[in-house]
Amino acid sequence: MTSHSYYLGIDLGATTVKAGVVSALKSQILNLKSQKATVTAETADQKGTVVLQRIIDCARQAVVQAGLALSDITAMGIASPGPIDIKAGIICDSPNIQGWRDIPLAKLLSEALGPPAILENDANAAALGEYHLGAGQSVAVMAMFTLGSGIGGGVVIDGEILHGAHGFAAELGHIILVPAGRKCGCGQRGCAEAYASANSTAARAVEALRQGRESSLSQLFRAGRQLTAKDVVDHARQGDALAAEILDGTAYYLALLSLNVRAVVDPQLIVLGGGLAQAGDILLSAVRKHFKEQGWHLQGADRCRMELAVLGNQAGMIGAALAAAKALGR
């Protein structure tokens, strides 16, 4: 018997929804059935009812594009930003979608489409995706940072997402790196997210420019353009000293964050993902350098690697399908 099972993954992002089908043989993940056929739809600034319908349409299309019917799908997983109640499958409050509060999304989608569904934190899902089909395929313990507007975190131990007692584990972006430091959106001070996310990297650049620092970024800034982390990366690459300093600061804080995550979960691999990780080697090599410089040289110091994510923006969708396979697979 080599009959496959199929799992539908749905990634509910800030502005789009993506859906795709993952094929599995028993617990072994074989491939992404519709890798070339991922279905995407806009969800930005839409009402909750519209978004729900778009998710349903996306899911149906992904199944069709994979050459399957909904009855072929064993289970579905939805990756969503927090705050969510993973166990109950409920979106507690959506920062992006109007009127979504205490929405039992897993139940609604299961009723609309048929297969049973689970909900998972988007960064947890991305980590699970990288663990099984991306950068982490040969490791037992892996941590991942998703560097975007914030910093999402995920930890996978022996193939299982670390959920903690209430589903709030691996909020790695909210590890406090600087006592009484920069204010974070979460209300704490000094969180990693307040220093090393894409948004905070851009914000630190803007602050330096406001202080009158010279930089090739000044022109963009004076022209009223909203600076992005990509601007900082681009100008650092072109040799701008301030941009390089800001990016190096991001790398320094990511290294401290990595050391703290290593102290708790002792991973073999830490993966940098999300938009800012597209900076590539200029970021990765700097994080590695600071990680080595700031870390202890005792046992195990050299047993934690650091790599870039490889699944890009499909990690969450793939991981959601895998999470469904783990929770509801047969």
Add this chain to the structure above:
Amino acid sequence: MTSHSYYLGIDLGATTVKAGVVSALKSQILNLKSQKATVTAETADQKGTVVLQRIIDCARQAVVQAGLALSDITAMGIASPGPIDIKAGIICDSPNIQGWRDIPLAKLLSEALGPPAILENDANAAALGEYHLGAGQSVAVMAMFTLGSGIGGGVVIDGEILHGAHGFAAELGHIILVPAGRKCGCGQRGCAEAYASANSTAARAVEALRQGRESSLSQLFRAGRQLTAKDVVDHARQGDALAAEILDGTAYYLALLSLNVRAVVDPQLIVLGGGLAQAGDILLSAVRKHFKEQGWHLQGADRCRMELAVLGNQAGMIGAALAAAKALGR
């Protein structure tokens, strides 16, 4: 069938070795068979061969005092400070015992006494002890800090010690709280251990006195007495402002440490153990206050309790026996 299994726990401390027998019915831990009859022997400043013989003697005596024979013991667990190789059962390098380097202690004890043996990090063992027979009996996920000369850490998830990929997980004292901060014995800067251990609490008091701060501690200090964390606690209790400030600093850093551990493992309970935790409520209430003030008020903020350890200096011994029961129990 209600036949019991018996597990021998051995705690190899910096200056003494302790042994005791724990009774278990299947996986359920029933009691500490020889709680009143724990056997202790000095190990300070002894050669490795002498220490090994004392451990063996201690273990034999504990079994006799429990009214048992060595043949009644299903397995043995040894709790030891690091650096150790948990999987291999090897003491890599002992800071306390002369000539102990790459000592296969689990194998040596098993050969000398009969039952199979495992080695466990002392702070991990203490956490497992508190989880099953101490402060953590009703929780699924628990973290513990052992506040002594350093800060040991242990995390227990669904009854299992979090070991990580190489056995170095839960080195919670080496979470970096202050970038480029105080130098830690591990070589890093700004570790929690460099601020909030018993030794670091005393060191911070001494530094303040050297800076000329007024305090009732000054007399002890001028008399050439080596200040301890207990002095700081005692004088804080008696109303000394500097001692209170130093102790509050310890509580502040323990709160930041707790928030960082919460961000990674989402425990229901954080337990404060070790010598400094004997300060009791004056420390616990201050840590709780800072934890609440510094932490986010988002979901789950109120779901992590903080309590004092209850097993005192027997936690490691008990936990070692439980770790043996888990690894080698029948």
